[in-house]
Amino acid sequence: MGEGERQRAGGRGSMLLCCVVEHDRGSVGEVGLELLSTGHRVASELGVTHEAIVIGPGAGDAVERFGAYGVDRAHIVEHAQLDSYAPDAYADSVAQLIAAHGPVAVLASGTEKGNEVLAHVAARTGLPMAANCTEVTPGDAGGDDAWTLTRMRWGGSLLEDARLEASTKLLTLAPHAFEPAQAAEAGDVEVAAFEPQLDEATSYTRVVAHEPSGGGVSLASAPVVVSGGRGVGSADGFDMLEQLAGLLGGAVGCSRVATNNGWRSHSDQVGQTGTKIAPQLYIACGISGATQHWVGCKDAKNILAINTDPEAPLVTRGNYAVVGNLHEILPAIVDEVRRRKTTA
Numbered sequence: 001m002g003e004g005e006r007q008r009a010g011g012r013g014s015m016l017l018c019c020v021v022e023h024d025r026g027s028v029g030e031v032g033l034e035l036l037s038t039g040h041r042v043a044s045e046l047g048v049t050h051e052a053i054v055i056g057p058g059a060g061d062a063v064e065r066f067g068a069y070g071v072d073r074a075h076i077v078e079h080a081q082l083d084s085y086a087p088d089a090y091a092d093s094v095a096q097l098i099a100a101h102g103p104v105a106v107l108a109s110g111t112e113k114g115n116e117v118l119a120h121v122a123a124r125t126g127l128p129m130a131a132n133c134t135e136v137t138p139g140d141a142g143g144d145d146a147w148t149l150t151r152m153r154w155g156g157s158l159l160e161d162a163r164l165e166a167s168t169k170l171l172t173l174a175p176h177a178f179e180p181a182q183a184a185e186a187g188d189v190e191v192a193a194f195e196p197q198l199d200e201a202t203s204y205t206r207v208v209a210h211e212p213s214g215g216g217v218s219l220a221s222a223p224v225v226v227s228g229g230r231g232v233g234s235a236d237g238f239d240m241l242e243q244l245a246g247l248l249g250g251a252v253g254c255s256r257v258a259t260n261n262g263w264r265s266h267s268d269q270v271g272q273t274g275t276k277i278a279p280q281l282y283i284a285c286g287i288s289g290a291t292q293h294w295v296g297c298k299d300a301k302n303i304l305a306i307n308t309d310p311e312a313p314l315v316t317r318g319n320y321a322v323v324g325n326l327h328e329i330l331p332a333i334v335d336e337v338r339r340r341k342t343t344a
């Protein structure tokens with residue numbers, strides 16, 4: 001559906017802003033709360049209502065916390081073809097809600113799913129989309145005024161100021177670029193069920209199985225990530241990193257060299273073409289800190305680099321560094337953490 005068609009179908013009189021909130025069977029993660037906080041802030045600045053779009057099984061459970069994030073109304077989107085993630089079917093659903101309600105903007109998280117779904121929505125509606133925004137300043141509520149954005153380019157190594165101009169703006173927010181702050185006053189959320197009209201063909205691409213990739217703590221949300229690169233030397237060399245991550249309640253990550261060498265799976269990779277993380281502590285072992293890796297870990301609150309090279313970028317950019325051989329340093333750290341845990 002083109003933009004002109006959308007305007008005829010929905011008009012822009014309803015004055016609302018929508019956030020497409022990701023959830024896992026009703027559980028909303030940190031990036032979802034960041035999204036709702038920003039949605040609430042922007043909707044308040046515009047003086048429009050703040051609405052959420054929640055798709056798939058468990059959507060009803062997800063909205064229970066939304067009142068604290070200033071959501072006025074939640075659209076619960078359920079359909080047999082939405083029982084597992086299917087980007088075309090998700091995008092069709094969002095496009096139909098845009099046609100029905102004509103929001104001034106639709107925001108989503110800048111995750112793989114969020115970016116994929118909104119890109120499909122942009123293709124269907126002919127609306128422009130800005131991905132991975134780190135700052136959002138709206139224009140007037142009227143809808144057509146340009147918004148001023150800062151967005152990530154080149155995997156986050158470049159920040160670009162941009163203007164987004166459309167009756168319905170589509171944008172995704174870079175994960176961890178915004179604080180998940182609750183609204184000053186919690187309100188009631190009106191719940192509206194929406195059953196989209198979906199074609200069989202929209203489910204050709206869909207998730208058919210989930211395979212857990214490790215010890216249970218996800219790389220994206222782990223408070224501590226112990227990560228290894230070329231310096232680890234082998235797949236077996238990651239045993240010591242696994243032990244430290246286990247002791248600290250964290251996850252294991254890696255550089256692309258480790259995935260290219262077959263030492264770790266791609267789901268463990270941190271960086272531009274891997275996962276972007278923001279743990280409390282990132283322990284980088286034998287990783288130089290090339291730009292493509294740095295953009296994935298730079299939001300960590302603390303970085304400890306263990307490296308033989310005192311000039312390695314992660315050593316000079318990190319908060320803490322131990323210069324030396326990781327095969328000697330890591331066992332010493334593991335022994336010390338274990339000793340403190342048993343004597344605590």
Ligand SMILES: Cc1cc2nc3c(=O)[nH]c(=O)nc-3n(C[C@H](O)[C@H](O)[C@H](O)COP(=O)(O)OP(=O)(O)OC[C@H]3O[C@@H](n4cnc5c(N)ncnc54)[C@H](O)[C@@H]3O)c2cc1C
Nearest residue numbers: 229230231255256271272273274286287288293307308326
């Ligand atoms: C388009 C594109 C996308 C990319 N995406 C990513 C990405 O998502 N993630 C990513 O990581 N990379 C990515 N890369 C690759 C990136 O450019 C680097 O090549 C890669 O990050 C380097 O990995 P590394 O730090 O493990 O290896 P190296 O750069 O070779 O560094 C190894 C480090 O280990 C240290 N070392 C060696 N032995 C020891 C030891 N015994 N003890 C302690 N330290 C030791 C060395 O001093 C060195 O600093 C991408 C590249 C391109 C072109």
